[in-house]
Amino acid sequence: TNPMPEICGRVCPPTTCRGSCNVGKPDEPLNTSKLEAFVADYQRKTVGVPLPEKAPPTGKRVAVVGAGPAGLVVAERLTVKGHQVVVYEAMPRPGGLLVYGIPSFKLPKDLVMWKAQWLERLGVTFVYNTRIGEDLTVDDLLEREGFDAVFLGTGAEVSAKPRWEGMDLKGVYQSLDFLRRANLSPDLLPPGEQEPPQVGRRVAVIGGGDTAMDCARTAIRLGAGEVTVVYRRTEAEMPGNPYERALAIEEGVRFEFLTAPVRFIGDDAGRLVAMECVRMELGEPDESGRRRPIPIAGSEFTQEVDTVVLALGFWPDPLIGETTSGLKTHKWGLIVADEETGRTSREEVFAGGDNVHGPDLVVTAMAAGMRAAEAIHDYLMQPSPPEPEAEEAILVPA
Template sequence: MSHQTPEELRRSAEKEWEVLRERLHQAPLKPKERMALPQQEMPAQDPRERRCNMEEVALGYTEEQARIEAERCLQCPTAPCIAGCPVAIDIPRFIGEITRGDYQAALEVIRETSLLPSICGRVCPQEVQCQAPCTVGKALKDPFASVSIGRLERFVADRAAGSSRAPRVQPDTGRRVAIIGSGPASITAAADIRREGHAVTIFEAFHKPGGVLVYGIPEFRLPKRIVQDELATLEAMGVSIVPNFLVGRTRTLKQLLEEDGFDAVFIGSGAGLPKFMHIEGENLVGVFSANEFLTRSNLMKAYNRDEAATPIFDAPVVAVLGGGNVAMDAARTAVRLGAREVHLFYRRTRAEMPARAEEVDHAEEEGVIFHFLRSPTRILGDQDDRVQAIEVLEYELGEPDESGRRRPVAVPGSEYTVPVNAVIVSIGNDSNPLLTATTPELETNRWGNIVADETGKTSMDRVFAGGDIVLGAATVILAMGQGRSAARSINAMLAEDRER
């Protein structure tokens, strides 16, 4: 489909809204009429322009688009969309406020359970969460035709930017809680714990807070000013954020509890240890983990070559290995850094890719070249140990594996080489072992993730955990859901302490 400019989408929506508004004055829409309304396309930068800049790709709904999209909601009594949301936002209620034109009220509904609407509206995979059980999508037999809940969430958050109030905080309880890490699970836990009047301190290993929201997700998908605004809300609530503090080195977990006077600890340090393929040539110059590549670009602004002191590898032809959102981010960042060609290799088909369909579409529009049913067997170097090519093996799909996806089966003798100058490995992350290595009391599983029950309780007294450190690499909203569960447990435990 050809790219429609934001101006074309705006004019089209204005005409549609004018007709719809007249119809709404006559009588409420019937369900069939609501399902007949056109889903509103997200305005976006032209692919030819955006591949040369770091500005946000998706530009957000206009007011008319948001009003039309909100009218598509059937306001189902059973609200299956809420059950699909890991933090249980009252989705029909906030969409109902949009239909009445009260965007501040819509935002307040979201903020009852989520402190990060601007972020979640941009990066959460709504198509497999809240939008998956949407009645509209079910009726139209297309999950991508569901009500665009995430886009509406972003609309109300952006519309009210700068005008929202920090959540109310209960009187001081005298209790202190330490939060390790400052990503989405930690931000959510910190907000919910602070609401109850407990003092909260976030310890962040990097020089900037935000976790994966800052170092992992590119500017063109999540502008960092938005993350800073959300963190400013936390600070306005009275949460203290301490950067450059590596728990396990600066202080141990036991010291926080036994010497520094904290009554509970929440660990939300994420999964930041990159996995590699363990193939020949991974030590060559020009091979990077997606973590390092994206951290240099996102956190250290290495893409701004005229001002940033942090170097980043300059390669005309780049290979990206993997099929998730991080792989899409790495490939699209390589395009913006000036690579002439970016090739992405994935050993299954597009249908099995874990990346969001929208991100794959955007990558294709920006010129990323996809090689499905392909995986490298080795990386080849020149006489100076610099990457010069990868050897690739072809695959075909066999029977489903434990994930339900069809297992890739190698085709013997199908190897061939592709000339490249850099390789970015994006096949997932494990948990950094530093914290658990210095805290043997914490039980971990065979992947190094901290073991926690459904309430976030770990094997160590007064220590809770959630997010990627428990789940492995997951989504922002799933991490937030775990942060919320752990916060409930911590608040309940501290309330019991006060009653004794």
């Protein structure tokens, strides 16, 4: 039932499926994610993955915005049901976060390219280098291009940007920009983003999620001598998965807890050389349920660094909400959509994945795509309202 087992088996935390393992009731559960990836790889390499039988053409057309996990699942499910699907992607290649966010040492990019090629053989059309909201709008897709429904699966890839002094220094990177440049060949990147990051000996990664761990492990592979993750709360409050943290520790990453940057310091050439930090203590819980970090007066100190990577969270691209008439969004740009169906405030528009619930696991976005695909199919196949009968003309004598 998993449309991308070779991908989920590699990027989902091992604990995700272990709860369903019967062996785990009397004993240690099996590592089902590794088994899933192995079986999927073995089938692909030995006998191949056959194309499913498709339903007869319905004559309905669906535009999928975003070629990430949710969008790829929607495209597959609706094509099998007989609908014509076109996927619009802003980047030069498919995959979304799978290609442009997850490091290659965790997920080989050829697996994602294989999946896209398999979908093309199934009948899905991909249109790359097209940003919806800029090159075309959702209204254009519905009114000018003639699509019957639109699915928005654009993810959450806009980095949170704090207002610290020195953010524009050479050597300060946003996490996704850092990961893209470090892990991908130039032909997979848009112009202006093709130069690899210049990593010095001392690297600091600011943040506590899985992306921070990916950045720290990538920095080690780029030759950094000392990599430190700086987090403003304690390890217990870190939002990332403990499994990812354990892998980082195994590879030599250090952690500096209850510490936050204040500003970044550069030399005369505009190159990062140090950052000023402050020690923190935990106060009362905030809206997230975690205790609020509070700076300790007089605890400031300076730490020499050559490279800083900011991994402080992500939000959806606001362009979709700003350019789509009648589409409701939350405060941070998240699209208002029904959890079970993906239906939005626009009748023909559906959404699912990180652009609805915020950054989460790949499998969570895929599940949202599967639910939305069913809802879109039901919407497309509902009986059309009957045409009003023409009233007979009544002749009135002169």
